[in-house]
Amino acid sequence: MNAEIFPAACGGISKGKLGRRPASPAPVGPGKPLGGSPASSAGGKAAFKCRLLICAAALPLAGCVNVKPIEVKPIHVTVDVNVNVKVDKDLDNYFDDLDKKSTTIAPVAKPAAQPAPATP
């Protein structure tokens, strides 16, 4: 969050003060430490397995996100080409007579159909 834009929301913290989150204070008094090694206790093992399960469940979902847009493109291109051909045809139909009468536009010689090769 930008402290210059939202100073109140950031509690008036300037940009220079934003940085790494300070380390949480060490637990005071007797009792089990919260962040112990997973092998040290049964609770720690359970929490570790739980995190693994969540990560494993999230992985396939992350893999499915970037697939969809690829399939649409060829259809779109085909439609555009067909429309352009139709527009060209309509424009030619409309301007053909004018172009023939114009002295500054020469009719483009269309390539003649090549005769089929003679078969022996």
Place this chain on the structure above:
Amino acid sequence: MKPARFFRILLAVGIAFAAVGRAQAQTPDGRIPLSVLRKDQEKRLPALDALKASGVVGENNQGFVEVRGNGGDYAVNLVADENHDRAVVYTLFACKYDMAPKQVGLRRARTIAEKSKPGIWLQAPDGTWYQKK
């Protein structure tokens, strides 16, 4: 009859004739048919060709004509009329195929560039003007 009244009647008759003439050129739903546009374009074609041949007018890369040299009011008005009619045609085809009129103009510009005779001023897609060889 007083002169003022006479002129008032003359003005009314003139407006009526003008309205009838305009109505004849339109379809019943108020639109101007393409055949009318084409006739107008055909009428101004010799003058436009002369201006294009002399280099005063060129074909730009949007499918419209553009005054390049000093053609005076005559050239400016002629080009404005021609561009108006072309814009109507492009818009009509654009509506028909659900595309932007600019795209239709671009396609027409490409055809004009291909078909134009040597010596005609054309605008390249990058905006630079050149004389067709």
